[in-house]
Amino acid sequence: MRSSLRALFGIELPIIQAPMAGVQGSPLAIAVSNAGGLGSLPCAMLGPDALRAELAAIKAQTTKPYNVNFFCHPTPTPDPAREAAWRATLAPYYQQLGIDASVVASGPVRAAFAPELVELLAEFKPPVVSFHFGLPAPELLARLRRWGAKIVSSATTLDEALWLEARGVDAIIAQGLEAGGHRGMFLSDDLTRQVGTFALLPQIVRAVKTPVIAAGGIADANGVAAALALGAAGVQIGTAYLLCPEATTSALHRATLASDAARHTAITNVFSGRPARGIVNRVIRELGAMSAVAPAFPLAAAAMMPLRAAAEARGSSDFSPLWSGQNPSGCKEIAAAQLTRELAARA
Amino acid sequence: MRSSLRALFGIELPIIQAPMAGVQGSPLAIAVSNAGGLGSLPCAMLGPDALRAELAAIKAQTTKPYNVNFFCHPTPTPDPAREAAWRATLAPYYQQLGIDASVVASGPVRAAFAPELVELLAEFKPPVVSFHFGLPAPELLARLRRWGAKIVSSATTLDEALWLEARGVDAIIAQGLEAGGHRGMFLSDDLTRQVGTFALLPQIVRAVKTPVIAAGGIADANGVAAALALGAAGVQIGTAYLLCPEATTSALHRATLASDAARHTAITNVFSGRPARGIVNRVIRELGAMSAVAPAFPLAAAAMMPLRAAAEARGSSDFSPLWSGQNPSGCKEIAAAQLTRELAARA
Numbered sequence: 001m002r003s004s005l006r007a008l009f010g011i012e013l014p015i016i017q018a019p020m021a022g023v024q025g026s027p028l029a030i031a032v033s034n035a036g037g038l039g040s041l042p043c044a045m046l047g048p049d050a051l052r053a054e055l056a057a058i059k060a061q062t063t064k065p066y067n068v069n070f071f072c073h074p075t076p077t078p079d080p081a082r083e084a085a086w087r088a089t090l091a092p093y094y095q096q097l098g099i100d101a102s103v104v105a106s107g108p109v110r111a112a113f114a115p116e117l118v119e120l121l122a123e124f125k126p127p128v129v130s131f132h133f134g135l136p137a138p139e140l141l142a143r144l145r146r147w148g149a150k151i152v153s154s155a156t157t158l159d160e161a162l163w164l165e166a167r168g169v170d171a172i173i174a175q176g177l178e179a180g181g182h183r184g185m186f187l188s189d190d191l192t193r194q195v196g197t198f199a200l201l202p203q204i205v206r207a208v209k210t211p212v213i214a215a216g217g218i219a220d221a222n223g224v225a226a227a228l229a230l231g232a233a234g235v236q237i238g239t240a241y242l243l244c245p246e247a248t249t250s251a252l253h254r255a256t257l258a259s260d261a262a263r264h265t266a267i268t269n270v271f272s273g274r275p276a277r278g279i280v281n282r283v284i285r286e287l288g289a290m291s292a293v294a295p296a297f298p299l300a301a302a303a304m305m306p307l308r309a310a311a312e313a314r315g316s317s318d319f320s321p322l323w324s325g326q327n328p329s330g331c332k333e334i335a336a337a338q339l340t341r342e343l344a345a346r347a
Numbered sequence: 348m349r350s351s352l353r354a355l356f357g358i359e360l361p362i363i364q365a366p367m368a369g370v371q372g373s374p375l376a377i378a379v380s381n382a383g384g385l386g387s388l389p390c391a392m393l394g395p396d397a398l399r400a401e402l403a404a405i406k407a408q409t410t411k412p413y414n415v416n417f418f419c420h421p422t423p424t425p426d427p428a429r430e431a432a433w434r435a436t437l438a439p440y441y442q443q444l445g446i447d448a449s450v451v452a453s454g455p456v457r458a459a460f461a462p463e464l465v466e467l468l469a470e471f472k473p474p475v476v477s478f479h480f481g482l483p484a485p486e487l488l489a490r491l492r493r494w495g496a497k498i499v500s501s502a503t504t505l506d507e508a509l510w511l512e513a514r515g516v517d518a519i520i521a522q523g524l525e526a527g528g529h530r531g532m533f534l535s536d537d538l539t540r541q542v543g544t545f546a547l548l549p550q551i552v553r554a555v556k557t558p559v560i561a562a563g564g565i566a567d568a569n570g571v572a573a574a575l576a577l578g579a580a581g582v583q584i585g586t587a588y589l590l591c592p593e594a595t596t597s598a599l600h601r602a603t604l605a606s607d608a609a610r611h612t613a614i615t616n617v618f619s620g621r622p623a624r625g626i627v628n629r630v631i632r633e634l635g636a637m638s639a640v641a642p643a644f645p646l647a648a649a650a651m652m653p654l655r656a657a658a659e660a661r662g663s664s665d666f667s668p669l670w671s672g673q674n675p676s677g678c679k680e681i682a683a684a685q686l687t688r689e690l691a692a693r694a
Contacts, residue, residue: 158610177524178543192613192627192636196525196543198564198573199673206676217545226545226573229693263505266539280539289539326546329553346576 005211005234008170009128009150010065012036013344015224016213017336018238019069019130020181021045021110023253023323026057028246028336033064035337037344038128040067044110048120055124067128067152068121070113071182072136073274076296078106085293087303093283093319097310104306110272110298118143128152133274134160134186135167154184154215157193161204161212169210173236174201176216180239180325182276183267191267191275191290198230205231219330225346237343240330242323244339252317256281262328271321273300282318283307352558352581355517356475356497357412359383360691362571363560364683365585366416366477367528368392368457370600370670373404375593375683380411382684384691385475387414391457395467402471414475414499415468417460418529419483420621423643425453432640434650440630440666444657451653457619457645465490475499480621481507481533482514501531501562504540508551508559516557520583521548523563527586527672529623530614538614538622538637545577552578566677572693584690587677589670591686599664603628609675618668620647629665630654 005014017032019042029039041058043051058066083106094101113136121129121144129144130152141151150170155161156177164172175184176197183194195203197216205212214227215236227235242249242257249257256262256279266289267275274297275290283304294300307319332339352361364379366389376386388405390398405413430453441448460483468476468491476491477499488498497517502508503524511519522531523544530541542550544563552559561574562583574582589596589604596604603609603626613636614622621644622637630651641647654666679686 176543176545178546193611195673196523196564197545198523198543198570199525199566202566202569203674203676217543219546219549222549222577223545226576229573229576230569264540326542327550329550 005171005213008211009038011038013340014228014234014347015340015343016040016067016234016236017241017340018181018215018236019067020238020242020247020323022321023242023249024247026054026061028241028244029066030058030061031244031246031336032340033062033066035340036064037340038065038067040069040130042069044069044071048116051117052120052123055126059124065127067130068126069130069132070117070136071110071133072113072131073133073297075112076299078299079295082293082295083299083303086295086300089287089291089293090303090307093307097307099306099310104303106299106302108298109301109305113140115140122147125149130173132182132184135164135169138167152213155204156183156185156200157187157195158200158203158207160185160187161208163187165208165210171211171213171233172204172208173213173215174204174232176200176214178217178326179215180265180277181323182272182274185275194267197227201227201230201232217325217327219327221343221345221347223327223330224343228347237330239325239328240332240339240343241336243331243333244336245333246336250312250320252312252315252320253322256317256322257324257328257331262324265324265326269294269300271301271304273297276321276323277325279322279324281320281322352518352560355558356385358385360687361575361581361694362687362690363387363414363581363583364588364687365528365562365583366414367585367589367594367670369668370589370596371594373401373408375588375591376413377405377408378591378593378683379687380409380413382687383411384687385412385414387416387477389416391416391418395463398464399467399470402473406471412474414477415473416477416479417464417483418457418480419460419478420480420644422459423646425646426642429640429642430646430650433642433647436634436638436640437650437654440654444654446653446657451650453646453649455645456648456652460487462487469494472496477520479529479531482511482516485514499560502551503530503532503547504534504542505547505550505554507532507534508555510534512555512557518558518560518580519551519555520560520562521551521579523547523561525564525673526562527612527624528670529619529621532622541614544574548574548577548579564672564674566674568690568692568694570674570677571690575694584677586672586675587679587686587690588683590678590680591683592680593683597659597667599659599662599667600669603664603669604671604675604678609671612671612673616641616647618648618651620644623668623670624672626669626671628667628669
């Protein structure tokens with residue numbers, strides 16, 4: 001028998017709130033954990049001080065298990081020619097929005113998991129640590145395990161699931177093609193290898209002994225029931241939480257999620273350099289969803305950020321990453337605790 | 348309450364065997380119908396005489412309901428320049444395989460539904476008629492309805508489902524991105540609008556009153572249970588039947604389906620001119636899955652067929668359309684009747 005996710009994490013409901021960098025912090029995680037699910041803190045865009053403050057907030061407001069999530073991409077080598085080509089591509093937009101291109105910053109706006117973070121985490125001993133884009137070095141994982149942290153990562157293909165199982169993770173997230181935000185893909189950058197949840201989940205369940213968490217397209221209690229029928233030990237849900245008051249989703253992003261525009265998402269690399277699913281907007285339409293010019297992750301983001309800021313200041317989401325999965329039908333403007341309980345109604 | 352698919356079609360099990368032109372004929376349809384599911388005869392590649400013979404075979408061998416499936420694409424205008432460019436693209440392969448390019452035929456190898464077919468069908472009065480790529484003209488549908496035929500078509504987006512419901516179909520197939528063979532898409536040719544089953548199915552179920560049949564990635568009894576949990580009235584399954592003895596799947600295709608190569612499928616237009624999912628092989632890898640040069644459907648096929656024939660004669664599937672969905676894990680070398688009963692075990 002596949003061990004129960006509830007037993008593994010010590011949670012009451014088999015619902016993991018997906019970590020969503022940029023649209024939520026500790027309040028959403030706390031609400032979900034206190035409701036009996038597993039709340040998640042996205043850490044990729046937090047510096048050490050902000051991370052400590054968020055962890056302290058969680059510690060102060062819940063005694064329940066929670067998850068902290070990190071990216072563990074390789075550090076890219078800056079490529080001045082590619083950066084220049086990217087800025088040349090964006091130059092007409094800088095001009096339209098009155099941005100002085102000469103002062104646009106460069107460099108990474110998302111950090112990879114690093115040894116010094118382990119010491120910081122050790123102060124708080126988070127019960128679950130999840131990773132995106134593979135896993136960090138084995139010695140770092142060993143240090144996390146010293147306080148009993150469970151290790152989780154995402155697989156977007158069967159090969160990635162087998163790779164994670166061979167490295168001893170405690171649970172594998174089967175991230176189907178429907179999922180919003182960054183694809184966790186790490187063994188291949190070929191998007192044709194990305195698989196829908198209905199196909200990915202049962203094939204991973206069949207191939208591994210590790211508990212499997214379903215992600216991608218799950219938006220309501222029926223979706224949770226369907227994922228469990230396919231052999232999942234639990235589910236990870238992101239998009240449905242984006243309208244909750246505890247999320248920091250912008251008003252523009254909220255309005256788009258609630259509109260017909262949310263029917264059309266695409267996997268795009270224009271916001272960060274890695275494929276991620278968001279609602280199609282002007283910059284995706286005009287540059288193409290997958291740009292051959294965008295610098296390597298996470299370097300593409302820096303040049304896009306001032307465009308986003310300038311456009312948003314004018315009430316436009318033309319340059320905003322409007323992260324969403326392919327099933328926004330579960331988005332509700334209700335408290336995250338209530339949504340968590342509703343999601344678990346058939347579990 | 349959503350009306351039951353079983354009541355609608357008069358079948359015992361909510362399992363529709365997907366029509367799969369080129370890899371099956373009446374024997375598979377008969378076996379599935381006799382087992383209590385809905386067997387399907389793919390008619391797109393049958394001339395009138397062959398169609399009549401197949402319908403006669405079905406009538407002789409089952410008294411149960413069955414489905415006949417037609418394509419209803421617009422007839423393309425031949426484009427000599429595009430045809431020439433396509434042949435130039437394929438020229439190195441003709442040379443490698445010793446094919447005299449000057450005798451390669453052109454023209455359509457798949458026929459669209461046409462008025463004269465209605466008279467032929469009227470002799471047999473098939474209880475269910477399904478379409479791919481939209482619907483034929485309303486007057487043709489009206490004639491099919493005279494003998495009580497139920498009309499079914501596929502939706503790959505929410506918009507297509509609403510379009511079909513407005514035209515009064517009796518059931519809508521929600522064809523998720525995972526599905527093998529041709530995408531039924533007909534309102535947009537933008538592949539980023541294609542949605543995984545986990546996201547597509549519940550959104551269509553929520554938006555229409557018509558019964559919804561789930562397709563794409565469903566491979567076993569758990570998959571059927573999951574689709575029903577998401578609100579489907581039944582399922583349509585293709586890939587899982589490809590290894591059944593009643594299918595005419597080639598030995599090369601069977602061997603590939605049973606190998607690790609089946610883990611990697613792609614949506615490609617190189618075999619027909621329209622996007623269709625098959626296992627990635629040499630011609631997909633070398634031309635790219637979506638070719639900008641391929642002539643409009645179904646004209647791309649003619650120039651590819653001699654390559655397939657020559658390669659297959661040498662034991663190679665380098666140029667064969669190896670249709671498969673993203674979940675080949677349900678393929679079993681067992682009788683179609685037994686597979687049908689196994690698929691319905693949790694329904």
